Amino acid sequence: MNKGRILLKLILDEIDLGKLELDTFSKRLNLQKRIYLLQLTGIDLGYRYNWYLRGPYCPSLTQDAFLLEEEISAGEEDYEEYKLNSRTKKKLGKAKEIWKAPNAPSIEAGSWVELLASLHYLKHIAWPRSVSKEDIFKKLVKAKPKFADKNQLIEKAWNRLGKFGLINNKLCGE
Amino acid sequence: MQDPYRHKIIIDPVHGDIGLSELETKLIDTPTFQRLRKLKQLGFASMVYPNASYSRFAHSLGVLHVTNRVIDAFRRNNQLQNEKDVEKLRIASLLHDIGHYPYSHLMEYIDWDRYISMYLAKKNSAKEGTNQSVNPYPEHTKAGRLILTKRKDIKEILKEKGIEPAEIAALIEGKHSELPPLLHRSLDVDRIDYLVRDSLNTGVPYGRIDIDYILNNLDITENQDIVLNSKARISAEHLLVSRYFMFNAVYFHKTVFGFEEVVRRIILHLLKEGKIYSSGKEIEQMISEDSHKFLDFHDGYLDKFIDEYGAKDDDHLLTILCKAIKLRRPPRMIHEVVDLLPQGGRPSTEYVLFRSCMKKELDDIAEKSKIRSELLIWRETPDVGFEAMSPYVGISKVQDTQEEEIKQLIRVKDSSGKPINLVEDEKSIIHYLPLTLKVIRLYAVGVDKKKEEEIKVEVKGRL
Numbered sequence: 001m002n003k004g005r006i007l008l009k010l011i012l013d014e015i016d017l018g019k020l021e022l023d024t025f026s027k028r029l030n031l032q033k034r035i036y037l038l039q040l041t042g043i044d045l046g047y048r049y050n051w052y053l054r055g056p057y058c059p060s061l062t063q064d065a066f067l068l069e070e071e072i073s074a075g076e077e078d079y080e081e082y083k084l085n086s087r088t089k090k091k092l093g094k095a096k097e098i099w100k101a102p103n104a105p106s107i108e109a110g111s112w113v114e115l116l117a118s119l120h121y122l123k124h125i126a127w128p129r130s131v132s133k134e135d136i137f138k139k140l141v142k143a144k145p146k147f148a149d150k151n152q153l154i155e156k157a158w159n160r161l162g163k164f165g166l167i168n169n170k171l172c173g174e
Numbered sequence: 175m176q177d178p179y180r181h182k183i184i185i186d187p188v189h190g191d192i193g194l195s196e197l198e199t200k201l202i203d204t205p206t207f208q209r210l211r212k213l214k215q216l217g218f219a220s221m222v223y224p225n226a227s228y229s230r231f232a233h234s235l236g237v238l239h240v241t242n243r244v245i246d247a248f249r250r251n252n253q254l255q256n257e258k259d260v261e262k263l264r265i266a267s268l269l270h271d272i273g274h275y276p277y278s279h280l281m282e283y284i285d286w287d288r289y290i291s292m293y294l295a296k297k298n299s300a301k302e303g304t305n306q307s308v309n310p311y312p313e314h315t316k317a318g319r320l321i322l323t324k325r326k327d328i329k330e331i332l333k334e335k336g337i338e339p340a341e342i343a344a345l346i347e348g349k350h351s352e353l354p355p356l357l358h359r360s361l362d363v364d365r366i367d368y369l370v371r372d373s374l375n376t377g378v379p380y381g382r383i384d385i386d387y388i389l390n391n392l393d394i395t396e397n398q399d400i401v402l403n404s405k406a407r408i409s410a411e412h413l414l415v416s417r418y419f420m421f422n423a424v425y426f427h428k429t430v431f432g433f434e435e436v437v438r439r440i441i442l443h444l445l446k447e448g449k450i451y452s453s454g455k456e457i458e459q460m461i462s463e464d465s466h467k468f469l470d471f472h473d474g475y476l477d478k479f480i481d482e483y484g485a486k487d488d489d490h491l492l493t494i495l496c497k498a499i500k501l502r503r504p505p506r507m508i509h510e511v512v513d514l515l516p517q518g519g520r521p522s523t524e525y526v527l528f529r530s531c532m533k534k535e536l537d538d539i540a541e542k543s544k545i546r547s548e549l550l551i552w553r554e555t556p557d558v559g560f561e562a563m564s565p566y567v568g569i570s571k572v573q574d575t576q577e578e579e580i581k582q583l584i585r586v587k588d589s590s591g592k593p594i595n596l597v598e599d600e601k602s603i604i605h606y607l608p609l610t611l612k613v614i615r616l617y618a619v620g621v622d623k624k625k626e627e628e629i630k631v632e633v634k635g636r637l
Contacts, residue, residue: 003290050348074520085295085302127344
């Protein structure tokens, strides 16, 4: 087990995904989006995301998660020698606040993290980049019709990202 | 009307004539692109295969050519009709390696382990882990983005033609939401070129895939998915098996791999001693400031240190390591375990035991063998399988696999014309090869035959 996967395992334990339940796509998608949002707090695990129908997705993260599952079932226990340090735990605490589901309107946890990650990706990573908030919302709904009548939720997700400083109106890397 | 993509013709040993547009010719003529001539595609493979010293410059031209053949397939299917889109895809292919480091991944990821350690602490220690803040080097794709968007030569040529450099960077990174990601699939243009080029230049025949047959049998689905006609199934199988053999014969060759590990240690020491760029921030500054420094940041940047330290006559670690490279004194392989694991298979007892021994007993082995522990180096190769997903999971066993997860798999039409994943096709040999190759090796640097035998005895006694 390399250091990267040791760190991934300890982080997944901390965010209650340590059992590595990967049998359905929705579970794998949930893991994907949470790691995406976690990386926004400054813990860079090296996973680079591309845009797909269900928003940002990183094939190498799925591969690492399955590999981790295999390593653990093969008896590798290298991760037992380590723990997350307090700085990492603090950042994880912030990540949990980012994806904490809103009280209302209600939304399934997986869809909420999908919404947060997709809005961020459309705003800051994807090309072509939409500049205005309205353009990004339009693009989101076009890519994900299931959010078509969920304006209030989209707005909430946008504000949540803004609250944590994840919406930057100045585009970088240009 | 003259074909705009035959403004200039370059003769290539793999593909024959490669046609270039006027814009592509201008890009190739920039100092930033010419730097690719000084980056070896195959790193230290030339220590074993003398002719394997071709450059990323040649490979980049080859990828441009393969991209053009794939674009032809799109156009035969009435897609990619916009000339500007074609122009962008070709340029992204041409520039896809522009951000590579001296000796590529050896330098690029040199600080990654130390960076990951920043988040961890040992369980039995009161310490909070390293207090040092580690700022790792940017990945080559990020470096590429900086080159395209900050350095004047390429940026100005693109802008003059109404092409946004950031859009080309997005295509290289696979972040373009509208144009197809030709560089990010199992049947990707990068891999098709390097397998054949590596094979030709090493003389190892296993990588000689049937490029023409593959490229002539490409078909494009409505959602821009690239699939192969059923009659090209054997060629696709050959491609995947070839890749596996090339890993065994060239990329993980015991001497090539040993030399690369020595160089990795050299780079780590140079970094520790402040001889090379000390952080990602410094690299980003160097790229962005648009000076000659980046043009000198090629294999020769590390070679000069290897030459300097390798010429010294002392017993410093760096001297010994650099001498091994400079004078081609291969590290001696003391022990190796190779596992070829079936899906879900556990590594062999031999593998687990050897790995545990390396983690816990290396210092002791060194002491008993009277050799500096830093001269005993062990490493595992990255796991290699036949298809992107199969080493880790049988996709037929996972519920509701989605587009995201299979995009990197090769797809072939079945007899009814329906595209299926080759790895799921029961008529394909790939379906029966869900295997993962794992290799772990221990080397000793700068030792004679007698010392090598002593260390071998010491290690064997522990396994």
